[in-house]
Amino acid sequence: MKTIVYQKFGNTEVMQPVEEPTPVIKANEVLVKVKAVSINPMDWKIRKGEMKLMSGSAFPKHTGVDFAGIIEETGSAVTHFKKGDEVFGVVKNNMKDGALSEYVAIPSSNIWKKPAMLSYAQAASVPIAGAAAVAALEKTGKIAPGTDILVNGATGGFGMFLLQLLKDKGANITAVSNTKGTAVAKRWGASTVIDFTRENVLTQQKRYDIVIDLSGKMGYANAKQIMKPVSLFLNPTPRPIEIPTSLFKNLFTAKKHIVILSQPSSKNMTMLLNAIHEGLQIEVSRIFPFDQSVEAYQYAEAGGIIGKVAIEIN
Template sequence: MKTIAYQEFGGTAVLQTIDEPMPTIQADQVLVKIKAVSINPLDWKLRKGEMKLMSGSKFPKHTGTDFAGIIDAVGASVTNVKKGDEVFGTVKNNMKEGVLGEYAAVPSTLVWKKPAAINFVQAASIPTVGAAALMALQKIGKTTAQSRVLINGAAGGFGMFLLQLLRLDGVNITAVADTHALSFVKQWGADSVVDYSKENVLTKGDTYDAIVDLSGKMGYENARKIMKAKSVFINPIPSPVDILTTPIKNLFRSKKQIVLLSTPDKETIDRLVKAIDNGLEIEVSKVFPFAQSKEAYAYAEKGGYVGKVAIEVN
């Protein structure tokens, strides 16, 4: 089967289409014929070697963690899905595994039946950002109608889920996005918007109970200027150093930085599927064919798009 892999850390040029044997499945696994894979920032952070402390340096490595497809075979102990089911899911170890290829063997506990109302590309866009959005809600903590939350870089996949989920809680949301994305973030639930090409949210004079920095460009030290005395800054794309040092630093400050590490599980996915059934929107602004996987990653890494970017495989 054909799959996308790389033999060294680097830019999109290191991505190669290679032939590999068809995966074999264990008793608790399923074989999925991949229909679509969505792109997440972690994909290129891993490929560039930014997470090598966790991913290791053994090659070849594969890319792409969130997928949708059709069950082609099931292991002897699998009972939650059967051959022919349309599913979506994620890999067991997102630091070391990737599924951007024609088939993948994954644990049956990490695949879920695809909601009928959405297509494969939309389904592949759910697991990582959806789980992260629910985790962010938890870390933001108890909110009221007077709570003010700032989402920086709100127009991507994470922001798409988080805005719509926060809207259900009735908090006051300010979303920072580019001009072309303002209508989307308003539609998803923002009460007010900041066009970062025209305004600097750090100098507007407003303060917030929680800041979620989805762009990774604000940073905690800048965010402190617009955080209330007891507030949280949520960092969803931490470096290994952030992961190690943040808990210690938080012991000495009232404005907390929270490193967000989330893993999709059944409870999380059930909540997301229920939200989708109740009208939560999934915007996939650009879809590339498998043969243009390099171009897909180059496009995604530039940023500036709305919602998710995905690759269709079969």
């Protein structure tokens, strides 16, 4: 089968298409013929060696975490799925496994049935970004009408889910985006949009109850300037050192630094599937074919993407 691997840490030039044997499934697994894979920042952070403490340094490594496709074979212990089912899901170990292949062997607990109204590319875009958005929503606590929330880096995949999940809470949502993201941020639920190419949110007078930094570029130290005396800074892209240090520093301030760690689960996928059936939009701004996987990652890593980028495999 066709797959993408890399033999050392680095930029997109280390990615190589190779042929590997089709995986053999275990009793609790299914073999999925992959139709689409979504691109996430996690992919290139692992590939560049930024997460080697968790991913390890053994090669070759594969890439891609969430996917959608068709079940080709089921293990003897699998009862809820059958051959031919259209599904979406995540690899077993997102630090070590990869989905950017013609076939993947996946535990049946890591897949869900694909809603008929979604394309494969849309379904592949749900697990990682969607689960992170649900985790962020849970960390905001009870949102009262009028709560002032700032979402920085609001129109990528994470922001796409988060803005739409937040909009029904009655909060005043301010989104920070580039110029081309202004209209879509409003469509997804922002009441105010700040174009960071024209305005600096840190120099404005408004203060926020909750600041959610999806871009990872603002940082807690800067965010404190625009946070209310009692407020939350939600950080879904923490540096490893920030995980323990935030807990200690929070003992001495009412401006809390909250690290968000998430993983797709039956609970958060059920919530997302319900939201999708109720009209949650999933925008895939560009789809690349498998033989342009390197170009797809170069495009995604350049930033400024609206929604998600996906790779389709025929």
